[in-house]
Amino acid sequence: MSIENNNNNNNNNNNNKNKTWFQAILNLDKRFVYIFIFLAVSLPFFLDPVVDIKSTKWVQSAYDLVDEAAQKRKPIIIGFDYDPATLAELQPMAVSILRHAFSKNVKVVGINFILNGTSLAATTMENIAKEYGKKNGEDYAFFGYLPQPTVVLLNFGENFRKSYKKDYYGKDLNELPMLKGLQNFDDFHVVFCLSGTGLPGTYIVYGVDRFKFNYVAGVTAVSAADYYPYLQSGQMKGLLGGMKAAAEYEFISGKISDGMRGMASQSWGHITIIFFIIVGNILFYAKKRYEDKEKNS
Amino acid sequence: MSTNPWIWVGAISTIMIFTYLWKENPLYRLAEHVFVGISVGYLICVTWYNVLHPKLYVPLFHEHQWILIVPLVMSIMMLFRFSSKHGWLSFWPLAFLIGFSGYGIPASIDTNMLKQIQATINVSFAGGIIPIITALVILLGTLSCLIYFYFSFPHKGAVGKIAKFGSMLLMISFGASFGYTVMARISLLIGRVLFLLRDWLGVVH
Amino acid sequence: MLFLKKTVPFLITLGMGIFTFMYYFMPHKHMKFVWENVSDWAIIIGGGSMAVGAISMIRTYYRKSMNKEDPNRWYAVITLVCMIGMTLIGFIFGIGSETLFNDLFINVMMPLESTMFSLLAFYIASAAFRSFRLKSFSAGLLLVAAIIVMLAQIPLGENISVHIPAISSWIMDCPNVAARRAILMGISIGVVATALKIILGIDKSVFSGAGK
Numbered sequence: 001m002s003i004e005n006n007n008n009n010n011n012n013n014n015n016n017k018n019k020t021w022f023q024a025i026l027n028l029d030k031r032f033v034y035i036f037i038f039l040a041v042s043l044p045f046f047l048d049p050v051v052d053i054k055s056t057k058w059v060q061s062a063y064d065l066v067d068e069a070a071q072k073r074k075p076i077i078i079g080f081d082y083d084p085a086t087l088a089e090l091q092p093m094a095v096s097i098l099r100h101a102f103s104k105n106v107k108v109v110g111i112n113f114i115l116n117g118t119s120l121a122a123t124t125m126e127n128i129a130k131e132y133g134k135k136n137g138e139d140y141a142f143f144g145y146l147p148q149p150t151v152v153l154l155n156f157g158e159n160f161r162k163s164y165k166k167d168y169y170g171k172d173l174n175e176l177p178m179l180k181g182l183q184n185f186d187d188f189h190v191v192f193c194l195s196g197t198g199l200p201g202t203y204i205v206y207g208v209d210r211f212k213f214n215y216v217a218g219v220t221a222v223s224a225a226d227y228y229p230y231l232q233s234g235q236m237k238g239l240l241g242g243m244k245a246a247a248e249y250e251f252i253s254g255k256i257s258d259g260m261r262g263m264a265s266q267s268w269g270h271i272t273i274i275f276f277i278i279v280g281n282i283l284f285y286a287k288k289r290y291e292d293k294e295k296n297s
Numbered sequence: 298m299s300t301n302p303w304i305w306v307g308a309i310s311t312i313m314i315f316t317y318l319w320k321e322n323p324l325y326r327l328a329e330h331v332f333v334g335i336s337v338g339y340l341i342c343v344t345w346y347n348v349l350h351p352k353l354y355v356p357l358f359h360e361h362q363w364i365l366i367v368p369l370v371m372s373i374m375m376l377f378r379f380s381s382k383h384g385w386l387s388f389w390p391l392a393f394l395i396g397f398s399g400y401g402i403p404a405s406i407d408t409n410m411l412k413q414i415q416a417t418i419n420v421s422f423a424g425g426i427i428p429i430i431t432a433l434v435i436l437l438g439t440l441s442c443l444i445y446f447y448f449s450f451p452h453k454g455a456v457g458k459i460a461k462f463g464s465m466l467l468m469i470s471f472g473a474s475f476g477y478t479v480m481a482r483i484s485l486l487i488g489r490v491l492f493l494l495r496d497w498l499g500v501v502h
Numbered sequence: 503m504l505f506l507k508k509t510v511p512f513l514i515t516l517g518m519g520i521f522t523f524m525y526y527f528m529p530h531k532h533m534k535f536v537w538e539n540v541s542d543w544a545i546i547i548g549g550g551s552m553a554v555g556a557i558s559m560i561r562t563y564y565r566k567s568m569n570k571e572d573p574n575r576w577y578a579v580i581t582l583v584c585m586i587g588m589t590l591i592g593f594i595f596g597i598g599s600e601t602l603f604n605d606l607f608i609n610v611m612m613p614l615e616s617t618m619f620s621l622l623a624f625y626i627a628s629a630a631f632r633s634f635r636l637k638s639f640s641a642g643l644l645l646v647a648a649i650i651v652m653l654a655q656i657p658l659g660e661n662i663s664v665h666i667p668a669i670s671s672w673i674m675d676c677p678n679v680a681a682r683r684a685i686l687m688g689i690s691i692g693v694v695a696t697a698l699k700i701i702l703g704i705d706k707s708v709f710s711g712a713g714k
Contacts, residue, residue: 030628034318037627041483042490045501051657056671084615088488089481115552116336116615118343119597119607126599145347147548150397151541162538163545166351169598205401205408221481225474228674229683232435233416235408242477243484244655262487267656269483269623274649276631284635303609310610314617318624326577332614334581337559338588339607340552346597348549352542368543372550377712379557384712385507387554390547392511395708396518397544398697403526405697409690413683431676438680446688463684468640470681472647473673479626479648480655486623488616 020290022283033276040272044264051263055248058231062192062216062238063252066097069189070104075182079193079203080121081114086196086220092246092259093194093218094124100253102132102139107178109188110142111156111164113149113199122168136169137176144168149199150206157211159183185213190237194218200227204235216240299497308497311489438466512703519701560585647673 055063069076078097082090101108112121125142134140143164146152155162160183166172173179185191191213193200200217208215214237217227221242230236240249243266246259299305313328353369356362371390378387417439420432441463444456452460494501518540525533563585566578592603636642653659654670699705 026632030632031319033628033631034624037483037486037624038490041486041623042494045491045494053657054660054667084612085619086485087612087616088486088620089484091488115340115343116611118347119339119599119604120612122599123604123608145343146545147344147348147552148394148397148541148545150401151544154400155538155541158534163541165356168347170346170351205404209404209408209412221477221484222474224477225470225674225678226682226686228679229413229416229686232420232675232679233412235412242480242655243487244480258488258491262484262491263656265487265490266480266483267658269486270479270652270656271658273479273483273627273630274652276627277634277645277649280631280634281636303605307609307613310613311617314614314621317621326574327580328614329618330577330581331584332611332618333559333563334584335588335606335611336615337556338585338592339603339611341556341585341589342592342597342603344549344552346592348545352549353546364539365543365546368546368550371543371547372553375547375551375554376557378554379561379712381712385511385709387712388507388511388709389514390551391708392514393518393540394544394547394551395700396515397522399519399522399701400526402523402694402697405690405693409686409693413687417683427672431672434676435680435683438677439683442681442684443687446684463681464640465643466677467681467684468643469647469673470678472644473651473670473678475644475648476651476655476670479630479652482620482623482626485616485620489613489620492613 020287022286022290026280026283026287036276037269037272040268041265044268045261047264051260051267053244053247053251053260053263055252056245058239058241059245059248060238060252062097062190062218062240063100063249065190065214065216065237066100066106067104069101069106072189074187074189075107075109075178076101077109077111077185077188077191079191079195079199080110080112080117080124081193081195081197081199082120083114083116084120085116087120088262089220089243089246090194090196090218091120091124092243092257092262093240093249094121095128095257096246096249096253096255096259097192097218098125098128099131099255099257100249102128102134103253103255105139108140109179109182110140111152112143112145113147113152114195114197115145115147118145118168137167137171138178141173141176141178142168143173149202153203153206154210157184157207185211188213190214190216192216192218194240196220196223201230204230208235218245298499304497308493311493315489434466438463442466508706508709511709512706515701516703519697523701 066076078094080094082094098108100106108125110121110125112118122142122144125140126136129136129140136142143160144167146163152163161173164173167176181187185207191203191207193203193215195217196219200219203215203217207213215235216238217230217236218240219227219242221244224239224241227236227239227241231239240246243259243262247263248259250257250259299308310328313324316322317325353365357365357369371393374386375390376387377383377385380386417436420435422429422432441459443463445452445460445463445467450456491501521533521536521540525537529537560582563578563581566572567575567582569575572578588603588606591606595601595603597603634645636645650666650673651670653662654667659666659670696705700708
C-alpha cells in the first residue's frame with residue numbers, strides 16, 4: 001500500500017508538469033474517491049433512510065413459499081451458510097425470513113456449513129425467536145456446524161439424524177419436541193440456503209435434484225447472476241440477491257429492518273459509482289484527444 | 298453514544314481496519330493479526346464442540362463404537378502432512394476424502410448439463426413477441442456462447458459470427474454481474490457505517 | 503515403499519470413487535449401510551483436518567515470532583496469544599450464546615472480518631473512476647448492461663423510466679441465463695474431467711506437497 005501511495009505521489013508530481021486539468025483530476029489521489037463514496041453512503045442515514053421499493057417475482061415467490069409453509073403447517077430449513085464477510089447482505093435476509101416464519105408460527109430448522117458463521121447463526125435465531133416468544137427445541141432448532149456439505153446433504157435426504165446427533169447446544173435431537181416425526185427434506189416445505197459461497201449450487205447438485213424439494217437461494221449480489229439458469233430450469237423456486245432482495249422481502253412482509261434502511265445509502269452509492277464511471281470516461285477521452293493533438297502538432 | 302464496552306470494542310476494531318484506506322499502519326496490522334489469531338481459536342473450538350465431540354469423542358469413548366477408531370486414525374494420519382519423511386501417510390485419508398468426488402460425476406452431469414440442456418430446449422415460445430425473442434435468445438444464445446468457448450476450429454466465417462454473438466451475450470452478462478457487484482460492495486460498507494452511526498454513535502435510528 | 507506411498511492412495515481413491523459413483527445409481531440397502539459409515543468418517547476426518555490448518559498457522563507464526571531479526575515479530579506473538587486465548591476461553595467457558603467466547607466473536611471477530619470486506623466498496627469506486635473505460639463495442643455492452651442493472655437496483659431507476667427495472671429483469675432472465683448456462687456447462691465438463699483424472703490415477707498431483 002505504501003509503495004502504491006509513493007507511486008501515486010510520483011504520478012501526481014509528473015502530472016503537475018503536464019498542467020492539464022483533466023489529467024490532474026484523473027490522477028487525483030484515490031483517497032478523495034474514498035471520501036466521496038464514504039459520504040455518499042453515510043449521509044443518507046441522516047435523512048429519511050427508508051425508500052419505497054417494488055418486489056421482484058423471485059423474491060415474491062420465496063415469500064409465498066414461507067406463506068404456503070404456514071398454511072400447510074410444515075417447517076422450513078434455513079442454511080445459515082454465511083460468515084461476517086457477507087453479513088451485511090445476508091443477515092438482513094435471514095432476519096426477514098425468520099421474522100416472517102415466526103410471525104406465521106412456522107417452525108424453523110437451522111443448519112450451517114460455514115464454520116465462521118456458526119455463532120452468528122445461533123445468535124440470529126435466538127434474537128429473532130425472542131422477539132416472537134419462540135422457544136428453542138419447540139419452535140426452532142439449530143443443528144450447528146458440520147463440514148463436508150455434500151455428504152451431509154445426501155444424508156439429510158434420507159434422515160438428518162444420520163449426520164446430526166445433537167444440536168448446537170449439545171441436546172440430543174430426539175429430545176427436541178419440534179423434530180418429532182421429521183426425518184428428511186420431504187417433511188419441510190422449503191429449504192433456504194443463504195450464502196456468499198458456492199454452497200447454493202451444492203444444495204442443488206446434492207439435494208434438490210436428488211430429493212426434489214422447494215429450494216430458494218439467498219446469495220450475495222456478486223454471485224446472483226450465476227444462479228439465474230437454475231431459476232429458468234425450475235431447480236430453484238426463488239432467488240434473493242443481495243441487500244436489495246432483503247429490502248424487498250422486508251417490504252412485502254411489512255417489517256422494516258436493515259435491508260430497507262440501507263436502500264437510500266445504496267441508491268446514493270450507485271449514483272456515485274455511475275458518476276465516477278461517466279466522469280472517468282469523459283476525462284479519459286479528453287486526455288486522449290489532447291494527447292493526439294499534441295502528437296500531431 | 299453507546300455505553301456498552303463491547304460496542305466500543307467493535308467500533309475501535311472497525312476503525313482500525315478502516316485506517317488501511319489512508320495507508321498501511323501499525324493499527325491495521327495489529328487488527329489484522331488479532332483477527333487471524335481469534336479466527337483460528339474460533340475454528341478449533343467450533344470444530345471440537347460441533348464435530349469432533351459429538352461425532353467422535355462421545356460415540357468412541359462413551360458409547361464404545363470401536364469402528365470409529367478408523368476415522369480417528371485417519372485424522373491423526375492427516376497430521377503427518379508436516380513430516381517430510383512420513384508425509385505420505387497423510388495421502389491415505391486425503392485419498393479417502395477425494396474418493397467422494399465419484400458421486401459428483403453423475404450428479405454434476407445431471408444438474409449442470411442434462412437439466413440445463415433440457416431447460417434450454419424446453420423454452421416456451423408462447424405468449425407474444427417478447428417471450429419468442431426471450432426463448433430464441435436463450436436457445437441460440439446458449440449455443441452461441443458454447444461455440445465461443447469451443448476452440449477446436451477457428452472462429453471464422455459463420456462460426457465467427459455466431460461466436461461473436463456469444464461473446465456479446467457474455468459481455469452483457471458480465472456487465473450485469475458488475476452492476477450487482479457494485480451493489481454487493483456498497484452493501485458491505487453500509488453494514489459497517491450503520492454499525493458506527495447507529496450502534497456506536499447513536500446519531501441515526 | 504512406493505506401494506504404500508503411491509499405489510495405496512490410488513487404490514483408496516479408485517475404490518471410494520467407484521463406490522460413490524455406483525451409490526448414485528444404486529442406493530441399495532447394503533450400499534446404504536456402507537455409505538452411512540463412510541460418510542460419517544468423512545465428516546470426522548473433515549473436522550480433524552482442520553487441525554492441519556491450525557497447526558500450519560501455528561508453525562508459521564511461531565517461526566516468525568522467534569525470528570529476532572524480524573521487526574514485525576511482535577505481531578506474530580499477538581496472533582499466537584489471541585489464538586491461545588480464544589481457544590482457552592472456548593474450552594473453559596463453552597461456546598454458547600451468553601459466553602465470553604460468543605462476545606469475542608460478535609464484538610471483535612465479526613467487526614474485523616466484515617470491515618475488511620467492506621474496504622472493497624472503496625476499491626470498486628476507485629476502479630470505476632480509473633479503470634472502467636469505454637474502449638470497444640464489447641466494453642460498451644458491458645458498461646450499458648452494468649449501468650442499467652445498477653439503476654434498476656435503486657428507486658431512481660424507476661423514476662427515470664419504468665422500463666429500466668423491466669429491461670434489467672429481462673437482461674438477467676434472458677441473455678444472462680444463456681451466457682451463465684454455457685459457463686455452467688463448461689465448468690461441469692471441467693469438474694467431471696478433473697474428478698475422472700484423479701479417481702483413475704491420471705492426475706496424481708493431489709498426493710504431493712507433504713513435509714512443507
